[in-house]
Amino acid sequence: MADALHDQIRTFILENYLFTTDQAALGVDDSLLGRGIVDSTGMLEIIFFIEEQLGVKVKDEEMVPDNLDSVNRIAAFVQSKRLAA
């Protein structure tokens, strides 16, 4: 599923970790850790991005692969948090 939120997340990762605008360089279900796209500090930067750019607070217990390890997972997590807000 591609929408503005997915695009925003994907663009952030492409620009900051793969340094490209080629959308094909990152699949929406690609594992960010498994593919070596981000490391532990990169994951923290993604959390800052979610909090500061997407306006969703990430609680400690929400920092799990199910919420953060791909574009689709981040988008689903952000959407669910926005709905619950």
Added chain:
Amino acid sequence: MSGSIVQGFDQIASQRPSATALRWRATRWSFLELRRAIAAVVKSLDRIGCEPGASVALLVRNSPQYVALYYGVLAAGRVAVPLNAQERSSVLLRQIEHCQARLLIGSTDHPEWPALSTAAAEAGVRLLAISPREDDTALEQFERDLGAEGDDAELPVRNTADLASIIYTSGTTGRPKGVMLSHGNLAANANAIIRYLALTPADRGLCVLPFHFSYGNSVLHSHLLAGAELVLEDNFAYPHLTVQRIQDEGITGFPGVPSTFALLLARCNLGDYQLGSLRYLTQAGGSMPRPLIERLHAELPRVKLFIMYGQTEATARLTYLPPDKLESKMGSVGMAVPGIEIDVRFDGRSQPPGEIGEICARGPSIMLGYWNDERATAEVLRDGWLHTGDLGHRDDDGFFYIDGRSVDMIKVGAFRVSPQEIEEVIAGIAGVEEVCAAGMTDELLGQAVKVTIVRREGAELDERAIKAHCRQHLAAYKVPKQVEFVSVMPRTSSGKIQRFKLA
């Protein structure tokens, strides 16, 4: 206890066969199972025809299979060359060629395996692919991959003076620099660590540090030789899951680098967890800022915090600060580990307390030298001492302090990065006239890479193009965080670039 690392392991495996040695995901290997896996590696290497003394490169992430391969290569009298699992295949191929590896053993799920195995095979290196399982069929699958079955016989005894392993570290020239460690070096350092951490079979460590890196390597050996259990975690991207694991699994020890603890304190409220099992934390891999040490100590007052210092050239550990001196000797890296002598030297002479000089060390864990590089070896092993390249001093009580580094080197997280390596890669981009890499301060990592570039006239280069090129050719942690374009480089009167002005 002295002797070789394999012998030390074998003795423990005989004494504690059914105790758990390693846990990774759903795999749990006892000491006996690990010994069986090691024996299978020995048989497999003999069967493949890889000659004794040959280098065997390993591209396998932290896992029980990695441990069996490393110890198996050593037990078989070959030389283990663990490759940096975060590095790109082009860099790894240079290391494989540099150490004249005869065999490359790699995990098929590693993203660099397809490119590296193809290139290595073209260079005449034999290949052995393994598919590490992470459940209770892991040992069977491992034996299938090796084409050999292990047994319960004693492992072959190795001479302590023989070369056991080569660990690649960044050289200041950007060329591969392979630190040669003997069987005796590895055992001596592991035993020194066991003594000062007071590791026993009752300990259960949690390791997030990669084994290809000397700190992770030392955590592995010290746990195995102490008969302790080591729980392996693939990464530290989700700090709260790691803390949860420390709580749920009764972890007694947790080693980290400064950024590990910075991440931990940034995202976890440690007071929310029951961490009563945690006996100690160790920190090495660069100096940790004082406020971070103080916060960590304040949040976990009953946990012993060992601040340590070392170098791959010394196998791993050179000094440690006893936890009871943490407050009175804040800022110090402590005293020499058992068996090691440390001195502060300048111009061939020992310096008195308070005077800055080069930190030098001698003892049974000092490397044999750099592989195939007599010149680089002679630069650091001279007058009977290892010259660390770090500047420091001692106080009146004999505690050591690090004051800086005498050679240009960027320390990103716990990794040493050679500015020349970055510069060589960037110099390969069309349109780059001149480039200089330096370390910049980074809140989490201590330092990050910053590059300053002079463009060729008319060249259209931007920050993204530079970073993308680096991402293709370098490990992610070496990619510059900041790229600055200038019209001229600052230089000394003799024309040398003033790197420190660009940091």
